[in-house]
Amino acid sequence: MMDSIDLDVLKTCEVWVAHGRACELVTVIRTWGSSPRPEGAMLAICEDGRVVGSVSGGCIEDDLIDRVRREGITRTLPEIVTYGITADEAHRFGLPCGGTIQLAIEPLSASSRIGELLKRLARRELVARRLNLATGAVTLGPARASMTLQVSKAALTTIHGPRWRLLIIGAGQLSRFLAQIATGMDYHVTVCDPREEYRDGWSVEGVEVVHAMPDDMVIDMKLDRRSAVIALTHDPKLDDLALMEALKSRAFYVGAIGSRINNARRRERLKEFDVTEAQLAKLHGPIGLFIGSKTPSEIAISILAEMTAAKNGIPLPETMRVEQGKAAMGTAPSHPAQELACGL
Incomplete structure (x- = not known):
């Protein structure tokens, strides 16, 4: 830790x-x-x-x-x-x-x-x-x-001790920065990724890395009001099923990486899994605050800032959300490829 x-x-x-x-x-x-x-x-x-x-x-x-x-x-x-x-x-x-x-x-x-x-x-x-x-x-x-x-x-x-739990779906570079900062914020961090090629070589002191299907992990963790879930794989087969279970839980924060267009598509897919509108409203995506973040470390800070506001019950102006902030700045892309792969 x-x-x-x-x-x-x-x-x-x-x-x-x-x-x-x-x-x-x-x-x-x-x-x-x-x-x-x-x-x-x-x-x-x-x-x-x-x-x-x-x-x-x-x-x-x-x-x-x-x-x-x-x-x-x-x-x-x-x-x-x-x-x-x-x-x-x-x-x-x-x-x-x-x-x-x-x-x-x-x-x-x-x-x-x-x-x-x-x-x-x-x-x-x-x-x-x-x-x-x-x-x-x-x-x-x-x-x-x-x-x-x-x-x-x-x-x-x-x-x-760690009174808050964070489950990160996906063992990538961004998850490394998220895990490092979150452990310093007294979160007990678990990283879940069934893909061996991503898990190999991924290590952050004090963070448990598990080989399991993310939706099974969400269920096994019995998420409560002191739990958060962040999906970072960009793979609907992994992210969507985990999000479906997380949105039905009591987790105080559920977020997923992805562009504005991909986020809209994800929400439509989740409806097909019988996720209600009320449950879907809990989903933070595109994830993070609109602070102009581009590097993995900056993106991690923007995500954890949004998660901290949710934990503390602080309502945020809509212009601080990525989607609304970009729209206000007139940065709506004409093609999905114009958005960063990181989802901001």
């Missing part, structure tokens, strides 16, 4: 603890008003002032570093710290006017169970880490995808 920011924080903590370095794990537990970083964001700080991760735009990090360099790491138990209560503090710490951020600062040791947590994450487990705020004791247990950070006077429970 490619390191996400929080995973990199945990790995760095493990190294510092193993080398006997005094260090602390800082977690955003509450925000009020505007805040640069979300709840659950983490930062690790070492006794020499080195930091990994982020809990703000930088100013709170500067204050934490300054305190460690002046006073060292002296905490023996977790502590809750609040920044930005007053307008002056908000200005001082770079928070938007009125913004407030509350942090849990936890001194780490071998009993913090960071190493065990990382082993579970390497097995793609979803883990709830419970920190007793009075004693510093840590327990680890299984978590559900719907669980979120919880804090009380007694304990802080944080959720770690």
